[in-house]
Amino acid sequence: MTYRIAVIPGDGTGPEQVREGLKVLEAVAQLEGFKYETVVYDFGGERYLRTGETLPDSAIEELKQFHAIYLGAIGHPDVKPGILEKGILLRLRFELDQYINLRPVKLYPGVETPLKDKGPEDIDFVVVRENTEGLYCGAGGFLRRGTKDEVALQISINTYKGVERCVRYAFEYCRKRNKKKKVTLCGKTNVLTYAFDLWERVFHAVGEEYPDITRDYAHVDAICMWMVKNPEWFDVIVTDNMFGDIITDLGAIIQGGLGIAAGANINPQGVSMFEPIGGSAPKYAGKNQINPLAAILALAMLLEHLGEERAAARIERAVQEVCSKHLKSLAAGRMGYTTSEVGDLVVRYL
Amino acid sequence: MTYRIAVIPGDGTGPEQVREGLKVLEAVAQLEGFKYETVVYDFGGERYLRTGETLPDSAIEELKQFHAIYLGAIGHPDVKPGILEKGILLRLRFELDQYINLRPVKLYPGVETPLKDKGPEDIDFVVVRENTEGLYCGAGGFLRRGTKDEVALQISINTYKGVERCVRYAFEYCRKRNKKKKVTLCGKTNVLTYAFDLWERVFHAVGEEYPDITRDYAHVDAICMWMVKNPEWFDVIVTDNMFGDIITDLGAIIQGGLGIAAGANINPQGVSMFEPIGGSAPKYAGKNQINPLAAILALAMLLEHLGEERAAARIERAVQEVCSKHLKSLAAGRMGYTTSEVGDLVVRYL
Ligand SMILES: CC(C)[C@H](C(=O)O)[C@@H](O)C(=O)O
Ligand SMILES: CC(C)[C@H](C(=O)O)[C@@H](O)C(=O)O
Numbered sequence: 293m294t295y296r297i298a299v300i301p302g303d304g305t306g307p308e309q310v311r312e313g314l315k316v317l318e319a320v321a322q323l324e325g326f327k328y329e330t331v332v333y334d335f336g337g338e339r340y341l342r343t344g345e346t347l348p349d350s351a352i353e354e355l356k357q358f359h360a361i362y363l364g365a366i367g368h369p370d371v372k373p374g375i376l377e378k379g380i381l382l383r384l385r386f387e388l389d390q391y392i393n394l395r396p397v398k399l400y401p402g403v404e405t406p407l408k409d410k411g412p413e414d415i416d417f418v419v420v421r422e423n424t425e426g427l428y429c430g431a432g433g434f435l436r437r438g439t440k441d442e443v444a445l446q447i448s449i450n451t452y453k454g455v456e457r458c459v460r461y462a463f464e465y466c467r468k469r470n471k472k473k474k475v476t477l478c479g480k481t482n483v484l485t486y487a488f489d490l491w492e493r494v495f496h497a498v499g500e501e502y503p504d505i506t507r508d509y510a511h512v513d514a515i516c517m518w519m520v521k522n523p524e525w526f527d528v529i530v531t532d533n534m535f536g537d538i539i540t541d542l543g544a545i546i547q548g549g550l551g552i553a554a555g556a557n558i559n560p561q562g563v564s565m566f567e568p569i570g571g572s573a574p575k576y577a578g579k580n581q582i583n584p585l586a587a588i589l590a591l592a593m594l595l596e597h598l599g600e601e602r603a604a605a606r607i608e609r610a611v612q613e614v615c616s617k618h619l620k621s622l623a624a625g626r627m628g629y630t631t632s633e634v635g636d637l638v639v640r641y642l
Numbered sequence: 643m644t645y646r647i648a649v650i651p652g653d654g655t656g657p658e659q660v661r662e663g664l665k666v667l668e669a670v671a672q673l674e675g676f677k678y679e680t681v682v683y684d685f686g687g688e689r690y691l692r693t694g695e696t697l698p699d700s701a702i703e704e705l706k707q708f709h710a711i712y713l714g715a716i717g718h719p720d721v722k723p724g725i726l727e728k729g730i731l732l733r734l735r736f737e738l739d740q741y742i743n744l745r746p747v748k749l750y751p752g753v754e755t756p757l758k759d760k761g762p763e764d765i766d767f768v769v770v771r772e773n774t775e776g777l778y779c780g781a782g783g784f785l786r787r788g789t790k791d792e793v794a795l796q797i798s799i800n801t802y803k804g805v806e807r808c809v810r811y812a813f814e815y816c817r818k819r820n821k822k823k824k825v826t827l828c829g830k831t832n833v834l835t836y837a838f839d840l841w842e843r844v845f846h847a848v849g850e851e852y853p854d855i856t857r858d859y860a861h862v863d864a865i866c867m868w869m870v871k872n873p874e875w876f877d878v879i880v881t882d883n884m885f886g887d888i889i890t891d892l893g894a895i896i897q898g899g900l901g902i903a904a905g906a907n908i909n910p911q912g913v914s915m916f917e918p919i920g921g922s923a924p925k926y927a928g929k930n931q932i933n934p935l936a937a938i939l940a941l942a943m944l945l946e947h948l949g950e951e952r953a954a955a956r957i958e959r960a961v962q963e964v965c966s967k968h969l970k971s972l973a974a975g976r977m978g979y980t981t982s983e984v985g986d987l988v989v990r991y992l
Contacts, residue, residue, distance in 0.1 A: 373832040382833070406870050408758050427798075432836035442802040444840035448777075452792040480884075482723040483732070486782035490794035513891035520756050520870060520895045534830075538888060541863035545870045 295328040295598055298358040302336040303376070304572025305582040305624075306364025312584035312635030313362065313591040316607060319639045320595070324603045331358070335380050337368020337572075346379025352387045360594045361388075361565035364587065365572035378430065385423050390557035390565055391454065392461050393421035393536060394593075397523075397543035397553075402616025405546055410523060415546055417526035418469065420462040421536025423557055425454040426487070428533040450487045450532065455494045461560070462530035463502045472527035475499065476508040478515045478535055491532065515539055519546060544569060551583030551622035552615075554590035556597065566594040573624065581625040584635050585611055610641035645678040645948055648708040652686040653726070654922025655932040655974075656714025662934035662985030663712065663941040666957060669989045670945070674953045681708070685730050687718020687922075696729025702737045710944050711738075711915035714937065715922035728780070735773050740907035740915060741804065742811050743771035743886060744943075747873075747893035747903075752966025755896055760873060765896055767876035768819065770812040771886025773907055775804045776837070778883040800837045800882065805844045811910070812880035813852045822877035825849065826858040828865045828885055841882065865889055869896060894919060901933030901972035902965075904940035906947065916944040923974065931975040934985055935961055960991035 299314070301307035314330065321328055333351065340346050355361060366381045384390070399405050399415035407415075431447035459477075466475050477495045479488035492509070499507045510518065512535045518525055519542050531539065544553035550570030557565040568586030576582045589611060596604035614637045620628035627634060649664070651657035664680065671678055683701065690696050705711060716731045734740070749755050749765035757765075781797040809827075816825050827845045829838035842859070849857045860868065862885045868875055869892050881889065894903035900920030907915040918936030926932045939961060946954035964987045970978035977984060 374835050377832040378835070406758055408756055428833055430835070432798075432834075434836060434840070438843075440802050440806075442840060444800045444836045446798040446800070446834045446837040448782075448796040448798075450794045450796070452790050456790075480887075482727040483778055483884075483887075484782075484796045485724050485728070485780070486784060486794045487796040490784075490792060493788075513887050516866065516888055516892045517895040517900075520892065521899070534833075537830075537833075537863050538866055542866045542870065542892070545867040549871070550867075 293327070295326065295359045296357070297328055297330045297594070298355050298361045299330045299332045300335050300361065300363045301332065302364040302366045302572060303338065303368045304365055304574040304577040306336070306366070306572055308580065308582055308631050309568055309584045309587035310362065310364040312631060313587040315635045316588050316638050316642070317591055319642055320603045320606055323606070323642055324600060326600060326603070336366055337371050337376055340371060340376060340379070341368070346376060347383055355384070355388065356563055358563055359598060361563060362591065362594060363565055363567040365568065365570065367572040369574045382428060384565060385557050388559055388563055388565070389424060390559045391422065391424045391457055392558040392560070393423040393540070394556040394558055395419040395421065395540040395543060395553070395569070397547050399547050400552070400612045400615050402612070403548040403552060403622060405548060407520060407523070407546055414524040417523065418465065418528050419536060419540050419543060420458065420465060420528060420530045421540060422454060422458040422531070422533050425449055425451060426533035448487050448534070450490050452490065452494065455491055456498060459494050459498045459530055462528050463498060463505055466505050466528040467502065469528065473504060474506040474508055474527040476510060476515070476526060476529045478510060478512050478529050478531035478539060480512050482511065487532065495530070512539070516542055519543065540569065549622050550586060551624065552585050552589065554586050554593055556590070556593045558597070564597055566590040566597070576624045580630040580632060582631050583622050583624055583627055584631050585614070585622070588635070588638055606642050607638070610638045613641040614638055643677070645676065645709045646707070647678055647680045647944070648705050648711045649680045649682045650685050650711065650713045651682065652714040652716045652922060653688065653718045654715055654924040654927040656686070656716070656922050658928070658930065658932055658981050659918055659934045659937035660712065660714040662981060663937040665985045666938050666988050666992070667941055669992055670953045670956055673956070673992055674950060676950060676953070686716055687721050687726055690721060690726060690729070691718070696726060697733055705734070705738065706913055708913055709948055711913060712941065712944060713915055713917040715918065715920065717922040719924045732778060734915060735907050738909055738913055738915070739774060740909045741772065741774045741807055742908040742910070743773040743890070744906040744908055745769040745771065745890040745893060745903070745919070747897050749897050750902070750962045750965050752962070753898040753902060753972060755898060757870060757873070757896055764874040767873065768815065768878050769886060769890050769893060770808065770815060770878060770880045771890060772804060772808040772881070772883050775799055775801060776883035798837050798884070800840050802840065802844065805841055806848060809844050809848045809880055812878050813848060813855055816855050816878040817852060819878065823854060824856040824858055824877040826860060826876060826879045828860060828862050828879050828881035828889060830862050832861065837882065845880070862889070866892055869893065890919065898972050900936060901974065902935050902939065904936050904943055906940070906943045908947070914947055916940040916947070926974045930980040930982060932981050933972050933974055933977055934981050935964070935972070938985070938988055956992050957988070960988045963991040964988055
């Protein structure tokens with residue numbers, strides 16, 4: 293059997309990052325003896341500026357035929373914010389029903405965190421973010437736009453179906469992870485009394501089916517404080533799309549920055565998409581200075597998802613070696629190595 | 643002229659904190675030679691459990707007669723989340739039209755931050771949070787509640803009036819503050835394309851009237867990263883109610899924790915309310931262990947608002963002395979002093 297992987301290098305430094313990921317894929321496939329083929333899609337800002345098209349409708353159906361999607365980054369300085377994000381990234385998440393955004397927040401040995409007195413034993417948790425509804429649904433509108441009486445509405449839509457499958461995924465994941473056996477719901481029950489009333493009820497109803505797992509709740513504002521002050525308290529955090537967006541970026545910074553933060557957009561019954569979570573970083577584009585480790589770790593998540601656990605573990609170990617033995621910093625331009633040299637190093641340690 | 647100050651000690655450790663604030667008020671009033679009188683209101687969890695009433699309607703009108711309100715903390719372990727917050731704290735903010743939530747994030751010398759390599763020169767900015775609309779308006783509802791087809795909506799309402807006055811306050815404040823002369827809008831224009839479209843348009847329209855001030859924009863997720871990694875980039879951040887709630891708590895932790903974080907709910911044309919932003923911390927109630935510095939700094943903000951700038955500066959200096967010369971930690975129970983001793987120390991350094 294041959295894995296079919298769709299590759300969307302995207303904008304800015306996306307292609308450079310993905311290139312290193314594919315270099316690692318080739319090497320690890322040989323070592324582990326699995327077969328794959330890739331098809332590259334050119335969706336992104338350049339194509340949009342050329343053709344006016346973000347994602348052709350046919351693409352969605354085509355992408356469903358793959359075992360996984362490997363994404364670089366979407367975002368172009370000449371395109372108005374929102375167009376590419378909504379037209380490509382969010383559209384893929386929604387139309388492929390990738391209802392889980394999975395973000396491991398893990399500090400690798402040798403990587404510097406901006407937090408005092410915290411080490412790899414303290415920073416090791418996973419955020420399970422709902423990825424297809426909430427404030428991201430795009431619902432809302434204007435009244436009297438452009439006047440002094442303007443009203444702008446933005447609506448968070450939360451469904452039982454959407455919340456239940458996300459919460460269940462979190463409990464299942466926590467059980468499989470088998471560490472602190474704790475799921476923390478991150479919400480705002482005291483203010484968002486509709487949305488998080490639903491979340492809270494479902495959280496406890498589903499949680500009762502998992503008596504081996506402790507349930508915990510904290511408001512999103514408190515979660516942000518604790519991520520900085522006591523990250524060791526967390527095991528699995530489950531939350532809605534908007535809060536998830538915020539706390540996963542905060543998670544990225546405490547684990548060493550966007551240079552090392554990878555995420556998965558998962559549809560357990562369909563096709564999933566794996567991406568470094570940093571943006572397209574246009575100012576570094578083409579300079580061979582960006583850190584490809586996040587893209588390489590996204591590839592590891594992709595392989596784990598395909599069932600190639602040994603290959604994934606191999607990559608993760610190699611990344612750790614490169615972090616602790618080589619890189620001066622994880623920041624673009626300050627690693628002490630070029631983008632492609634970092635890719636080569638990871639291959640060497642596979 | 644005599645300042646009339648309404649005092650709402652509230653729940654849990656609220657009364658203990660407020661007691662130290664009033665101790666400092668008495669001392670500084672004597673030193674500076676101003677007169678005041680206080681009226682204490684017993685709104686909070688105890689009263690609600692006894693009478694079923696959060697805030698009598700008459701209270702709103704009464705409170706409008708004061709020069710300022712001094713609040714301890716609202717929140718009781720025996721009352722369902724949301725009731726006291728909505729019935730007292732948020733109701734006061736909304737009905738008194740305290741449309742600005744002002745949160746200085748300032749690391750005092752001698753106070754420990756959880757961030758590596760950051761000092762008082764790096765952590766000194768102010769968040770201007772819209773305080774009367776957005777997701778806090780309480781709009782939303784359920785469809786088919788309690789069934790597998792449930793839908794829960796939560797609606798963010800943003801008005802030109804609300805956004806404009808908030809953004810203008812931020813620019814005015816930035817000019818008066820006269821430091822980096824930069825206002826950063828914290829939003830999510832690429833996803834919340836209605837709400838932050840309004841915010842962004844108003845931000846630039848109002849900002850054009852302030853050519854001496856640099857305008858900057860960042861998504862809320864990036865802001866959270868930078869608050870941890872590069873807090874020195876910020877001067878004044880302006881944002882909506884929900885994002886403001888999140889980033890001000892993150893701000894509290896980087897400035898040393900809830901023990902030192904004070905906030906103001908401001909209606910420039912009406913009565914304003916000043917509070918330590920930590921909760922009621924029921925587990926410390928009555929133990930004389932909570933840190934009263936946040937409440938004391940809230941009092942300083944209150945006095946500054948009344949025009950007693952010298953008194954406010956005196957308190958701020960005294961708090962700094964106490965932090966750098968005395969306290970072992972800002973955390974409750976680990977200060978090396980009791981709550982009332984800390985109040986006494988501040989009085990000594992006035
Ligand atoms: C690019 C943007 C639309 C996206 C999001 O907000 O989800 C990103 O921040 C992320 O977290 O993947
Ligand atoms: C208690 C709660 C309703 C309140 C809020 O969310 O505004 C608090 O977190 C704050 O920031 O003052």
